[in-house]
Amino acid sequence: MLLGVVGEAELLRRASGARVVSLGQGMGLLPDATGVVSEAELGAWSALGAVARVEAEYFGGLGEQWATVWEGGEVVLGPLHLPEGEELPAEGSPISRALRRLGVVAGAGEDEFSAVGLGRHRATEDWLN
Structure with a gap:
């Protein structure tokens, strides 16, 4: 399971004071395995x-995906959920839609999830090592 907060890497470092994993396109991942944020x-x-x-x-x-985007103190996208077995909508998976809202751009033949490198690890704990 992957559970975390994604945003501009420097923003997450300043806001959280925690270790942030660098992703592509200037994004960062704050792993949140226990959902404490x-x-x-x-x-x-x-x-x-x-x-x-x-x-x-x-x-x-x-599997399943969930995503919610906050901006300016408010939820601006979501919460989005794609249940297991449901067909992927034309606009993409919840995480790809959220990443797109954050400004991530996917190249030919990839989605936003792949573009930033979130596929490197599927488990939150693996991001911490």
């Missing part, structure tokens, strides 16, 4: 710039 904190951090809580749970190629 509250919605109030995300709202406060989003005063500095857009942030997204993302969650993906996969096993054997099947």
